[in-house]
Structure formats: C-alpha cells, structure tokens
Amino acid sequence: MVAIADLSAHHGSEASARRLRRRRFAQRRLQAYGILAIGFAALALVALLSTVVGNAWQAMSESYITLDVPLDDPELVSGDTVSVSRFNYDGLVKDVLKAEFPSASGRTQRRELYDLVSGGAQFELREALLRDRSLAGQTVPVRLLASDVTDLYLKGVYGKLDSRPREGALTIQPIEDGDTVRVSSTADDFSAALVQAKAALLDRAAFERNQARLQNRGVEVFGRQAHETSDPDERTRLQTQIDTRAAERDRLLAVAEDLEARARRGGGAEALDETAPSVLLRVGDGWLKMVEVGDSGGIAEPIVPVAPVEALPADAWGFYIHDQPEAARKVSDRQIVWIETLKDRGRVETVFNTRFFTAGDSREPELAGIWGAAVGSFWTMLVTFVLAFPIGVLAAIYLEEFAPKNRLTDFVEVNINNLAAVPSIVFGLLGLAVFLGFFGVPRSSPLAGGIVLALMTLPTIIIASRASIRAVPPSIRDAALALGASRLQTSFHHVFPLAMPGILTGTIIGMAQALGETAPLIMIGMVAFIVDVPTGITDSATVLPVQVFRWSDFPERAFEARTAAAICVLLLFLVLMNALAVFLRKRFERRW
Incomplete structure (x- = not known):
C-alpha cells in the first residue's frame, strides 16, 4: 500500500506534470512542423501550377486578320491543279497588305508590314483555293493567320496604347522638309508625355552612371595590378587600360549629367527616340508619331498620312502613350498603328487555338x-x-x-x-x-x-x-x-x-x-x-x-x-x- 501511494504521489507530482506538459508540447510542435511542411509543399505546388497555367493560357487562342484577296490571276482562273499549287501566294499576300496600307514604303517598313501575318498564311490561302476552285476569279475575304508579333500584341504581352485626355484644339502644319509635321494644341495636352520623356531621361542617366561605376572599377583593378607589377612593359600596358577606362568613365558621367540636367529643366521640348515612351496621335484614319514633344505640341512624322488641319476639336483626335519604349519590344510603333487600324476596320479576330492540338512542330x-x-x-x-x-x-x-x-x-x-x-x-x-x-x-x-x-x-x-x-x-x-x-x-x-x-x-x-x-x-x-x-x-x-x-x-x-x-x-x-x-x-x- 505504501508503494502504491508513493507511485501515485510520484505521478501526481509537479515534476510529472512538467514532463507531461513537455511531451504534449513536443507532440504539438511535431504536428505543427508537419502542417507547416505540408503547407509549404502546397504553396510551392500552387505557385508552380499558377505560373505554368498562367503562361499557358496565352497559347489557347490565336489571331486572324481578314483581308480581301483578289484571286483573278489568269493562272488561278484557268490553271490546272499543279499550276494552282505552285502559284506565288506569298507575293499575293504581300500585294494585299501593300494595298491595305499604301503609305508603307521602303524595305524596312514593308518588312514590318509583311510581318503582320504568319509565314504560313500563304499555305492556308493555297489550301483554301484547292478545296474550293470556284473562288478563282473573285475577290474574297480570306482569314490569314496573324504572326506571333501581332498575336502577342493583341494579347497585351507588349503592352497597350494608353489613351490620354485632350482639352485643346489640334493644329497640324507641314514642315518644309516634307517628311514631318508640326503639331500644336491650344492646351497643355502633351505635358504628360513630356513628363514621361523626362523620366525616361533619368532612367537612361542611371544606366549611364552604372556603366561608369563599372569602368571605374576597372580603373581600380588595373591600378592595383600596375602598382604590384615590376615589369615595365606590363605596367605600360596596364596604364593604357587605366587611361582608356578612365576616359570612358568620364564620358559616361558627362552623358549622365547632361541627361539629368535635361530632365530637371522645366518645360522646353525633348526628342523622343526608341528608348523613350512612344507618343502617337490619331486624326481620322491617319496616325502620327511624335519625334519631339513639348507641353503643347511638337514635331511628328506620319505613319498613316494626315492632311493639314486647323483647330481640330478635342473630341475629333486621339492622343495615346505607350509606356514601353520601342527598343524594349519586338512590335514597332508602325506595326501597332497598322494593327489598331485593322482592329477598327473589324478585320481582326481571336479564336480558340485548335491548331496547337492538331499540328506538328514548326519554327514559327x-x-x-x-x-x-x-x-x-x-x-x-x-x-x-x-x-x-x-x-x-x-x-x-x-x-x-x-x-x-x-x-x-x-x-x-x-x-x-x-x-x-x-x-x-x-x-x-x-x-x-x-x-x-x-x-x-x-x-x-x-x-x-x-x-x-x-x-x-x-x-x-x-x-x-x-x-x-x-x-x-x-x-x-x-x-x-x-x-x-x-x-x-x-x-x-x-x-x-x-x-x-x-x-x-x-x-x-x-x-x-x-x-x-x-x-x-x-x-x-x-x-x-x-x-x-x-x-x-x-x-x-x-x-x-x-x-x-x-x-x-x-x-x-x-x-x-x-x-x-x-x-x-x-x-x-x-x-x-x-x-x-x-x-x-x-x-x-x-x-x-
């Protein structure tokens, strides 16, 4: 009885209670570790699936451009199957695009224009004509597969044009050189574009300063090596490196200081190159690209020609800014204008991409x-x-x-x-x-x-x-x-x-x-x-x-x-x- 009483007292003691609490705490801690591990694994799985599925969603649709294609060539009308199969459909597609945008001139512009549709569009056109020979001799609307550049822009991968409010009346006057026009507004409608252009100058200045720091790092490294070497020829070579890198560092710092001074200067006008945000104007069916912008206007070059106008009301013209510089995206400003024009004409559509599940591999x-x-x-x-x-x-x-x-x-x-x-x-x-x-x-x-x-x-x-x-x-x-x-x-x-x-x-x-x-x-x-x-x-x-x-x-x-x-x-x-x-x-x- 005494032993039983001692055992009962032992289990009911404060030390026993502490041991029991420690065991229970260890059990709860182990359970918490298990739940934490499972939660971490679940989060990793969710992150993986959300990333993959989010990127894969863009492949589930494809874009088409509908163009009126004349199939009245004698070789298509009276030719046999072999001649129809060998017809130059690529040239036909290019001719249709040139007819749609006749202002595109020069090799570079036309290359950008032809890149709106896929290289496989000519084969789809050939297959459509071979399936239905009655189309020959007519001008029929044909759905042509859009290129990857066009498709990605339509999906917003390269950003979208941001429409900005307008308050003033717009005036467009030709400049003597004939290639550009002067644009002016009765209000400071272009001040937002000027602010973004100056912000881009600061970004470029920061980049130049970072490059200057790298050059200065090279000066320090070569300087230490020149101090440690005892070979006169090697010291001469290292000194040449030091002088070259120091000169490049000074040049970069001077460029950065000039950019920062331009960015801090109030008002004025700033040139817009491919590293600055794109500023586009729409007047009727015409489009202009600003190459120099101030608070109330600047200089622009036509993409789709615009006739001179005087005091065009604010609701009759459009003002757009693309924050992503042209150098940072594959789609050019001209291609954006052509795509937006085709969209306004109702010639662009996006459908489910059955081709992804039914076609083989391709370089395109x-x-x-x-x-x-x-x-x-x-x-x-x-x-x-x-x-x-x-x-x-x-x-x-x-x-x-x-x-x-x-x-x-x-x-x-x-x-x-x-x-x-x-x-x-x-x-x-x-x-x-x-x-x-x-x-x-x-x-x-x-x-x-x-x-x-x-x-x-x-x-x-x-x-x-x-x-x-x-x-x-x-x-x-x-x-x-x-x-x-x-x-x-x-x-x-x-x-x-x-x-x-x-x-x-x-x-x-x-x-x-x-x-x-x-x-x-x-x-x-x-x-x-x-x-x-x-x-x-x-x-x-x-x-x-x-x-x-x-x-x-x-x-x-x-x-x-x-x-x-x-x-x-x-x-x-x-x-x-x-x-x-x-x-x-x-x-x-x-x-x-």
Whole structure:
C-alpha cells in the first residue's frame, strides 16, 4: 500500500506534470512542423501550377486578320491543279497588305508590314483555293493567320496604347522638309508625355552612371595590378587600360549629367527616340508619331498620312502613350498603328487555338503544335510497354516462385535494385552505343526510344511485381498444390491474378516515369526537328518532354506560352496515369 501511494504521489507530482506538459508540447510542435511542411509543399505546388497555367493560357487562342484577296490571276482562273499549287501566294499576300496600307514604303517598313501575318498564311490561302476552285476569279475575304508579333500584341504581352485626355484644339502644319509635321494644341495636352520623356531621361542617366561605376572599377583593378607589377612593359600596358577606362568613365558621367540636367529643366521640348515612351496621335484614319514633344505640341512624322488641319476639336483626335519604349519590344510603333487600324476596320479576330492540338512542330510559333510529339509519345510508350511489361512480370515471377536462393539470385536482386537508381542518361548512352551503334536501330525513332525507356522501366516493374507477388498469402499456393496443381499452374492461375492489381499499379507508375523522361531520348537523337506526324515505330519522331525542352530554348517569346501549354498537357497525362494506378489499386485490392 505504501508503494502504491508513493507511485501515485510520484505521478501526481509537479515534476510529472512538467514532463507531461513537455511531451504534449513536443507532440504539438511535431504536428505543427508537419502542417507547416505540408503547407509549404502546397504553396510551392500552387505557385508552380499558377505560373505554368498562367503562361499557358496565352497559347489557347490565336489571331486572324481578314483581308480581301483578289484571286483573278489568269493562272488561278484557268490553271490546272499543279499550276494552282505552285502559284506565288506569298507575293499575293504581300500585294494585299501593300494595298491595305499604301503609305508603307521602303524595305524596312514593308518588312514590318509583311510581318503582320504568319509565314504560313500563304499555305492556308493555297489550301483554301484547292478545296474550293470556284473562288478563282473573285475577290474574297480570306482569314490569314496573324504572326506571333501581332498575336502577342493583341494579347497585351507588349503592352497597350494608353489613351490620354485632350482639352485643346489640334493644329497640324507641314514642315518644309516634307517628311514631318508640326503639331500644336491650344492646351497643355502633351505635358504628360513630356513628363514621361523626362523620366525616361533619368532612367537612361542611371544606366549611364552604372556603366561608369563599372569602368571605374576597372580603373581600380588595373591600378592595383600596375602598382604590384615590376615589369615595365606590363605596367605600360596596364596604364593604357587605366587611361582608356578612365576616359570612358568620364564620358559616361558627362552623358549622365547632361541627361539629368535635361530632365530637371522645366518645360522646353525633348526628342523622343526608341528608348523613350512612344507618343502617337490619331486624326481620322491617319496616325502620327511624335519625334519631339513639348507641353503643347511638337514635331511628328506620319505613319498613316494626315492632311493639314486647323483647330481640330478635342473630341475629333486621339492622343495615346505607350509606356514601353520601342527598343524594349519586338512590335514597332508602325506595326501597332497598322494593327489598331485593322482592329477598327473589324478585320481582326481571336479564336480558340485548335491548331496547337492538331499540328506538328514548326519554327514559327504561331504554327507550332503538339500533335506530332503526342503521337511520338504514344508510339514510344507502346514499344516501352510491349517490351517492359512481359519481361518485367516474367522476371518477377521467376525470381519469386522458381529461382533458387543462392548467391547468383542474390547478385541479380542487388543489381536490379541498383539499376532502379541509375541516372536515366546512362540508359541513353547504352542505347546510343548498343542499339544505334551496334544493332543499327533507326535513329530518332519510337523504336529506339521505346527500347531505351523499357530498359529504364524494367527495374521498377520487377520490384513492384515482386512485392505484389510476395504479398499473396502462402495459403493460396499451399491450397493449389494440395489439389494437385503444378508450380507453374499455381503461379499463373492463382498467384499471378491475385497480384495483378499491384503489378499494374507498378507498371503504370513506371510508364508515367518513362513518359516524362528527356535525357535518354536526347542521347539517341529524338531532339531533332520533326515536322511530320509519325505513322509507325520506325518513323522519325519526338516526344512531349523533348518538345518542351526544344521550345524552351527558342528565342521567340511566343514559344514561352506554348512551352507552358505543352507542360500542362504532359502533366495532365501524368495525373491521369497516376489516377488510373490509384483506381486499379482501390478497385481490385484484396485484404488478406
């Protein structure tokens, strides 16, 4: 009784209460760490998906420009199919654009004008005429695919024109040189543009000062080296470097000081170059680009010609500022004006981008699609499954049901486990050296890729299959053998069907891993530019992960959205495959 009383007193003591509080606090702390880790992982996943999906959204639409195309050329009217196919549709599209904007002159302006539509527009025009030969001899409205530059501007990637309020009456007078006009307003309508131009001067001054600091850093480094060296020739060379960099530093500082002085000076006029915000005026159907701006006007050059006017009311003209300088975007001011003009004429439309899901690869981002890569992934996964599944399952059945337990089987098991951890690029090197170099398997084909991925997937399938077979109760085997079944019948008629859910789950997970692999396929040449959709396992092809890799390396900005969209498609396939694995496990799972 005394011992029980002592024990009760011990557990009810203050020290016991403190220990209990510490254990509970440690438990709550561990739970908080777990919740924090899960929350951090969830935030990372949300950030990843929001970034990818946000970028991919731009690839879900494409823009078209509708132009009236005259198809009255004698070669189109009376020619046969061959001559119609070989007609110069590119020249026809260019002629239509020149007719739409006749003021575009010179090589540079016309190159910008032609860049409004895609290089593939001529092929769409040819296909439309070949489908319906009755169009020949007519002038018909034809939807031409817009270029990536036009499409990105319409989606707001390069910013938008910001309409500014007007209060004064506008006057436009030609200048003697004939290439520019003088613009003036009865109010200080252009003061906002002048403020932004001066702010751009300060930004340029800051850049010049930063460059000057870099030059001064070079002066200091070369000065230390000149002080430490004892070689006269080397000291002379370093002194030359010091003088050159010091002169460049002084020049940059002088430029920065001049820019800052201009920015602080009130009023006046400032020249607008390609590093300054773009200022555009719209008068009727005409457009002007300001090249010099003051508080109440300045000098402008016509983009779409404007007739001289006197005291045009404020509601009869438009004043626009594009904050992003022309040098910082791929679309020029002239192209912006032409696009806005086409929009006002109702010739621009944006539709769902079915081409992305039905077309093959292309150097032009507006023509590129994932269908070729998706079909290549299908053929590659088919070869992988046909090779890896039967070999992996049979190997697992043999090792679990028939193989003797000795050093050889232990050696095989250890190597199977090690192969599951081998970097995937090693399998690519194996495929390059053996299958392509020795056996002569067609390069850059689903057959070569499927064989390499099958080797990479085999360890995963074998390990998962062995675990599923091992999970079948021994009583199943004993009962089958007791009824007279052979070991082969027991394995394939009883054990294998019961282990099939786990085997399928492991196989699907291994196939999902293979679907996302890139490195081994790059090694065997599946990174090549493939336009045609493969029709078999020996045709040249690429796969979705490699397509993502290639597009991410292209300089065109429109490929960013298509890269993100291809990633979304790949993630969707991976999610579906893993969901199928979970469904099969839940549907056919047996509890023993």
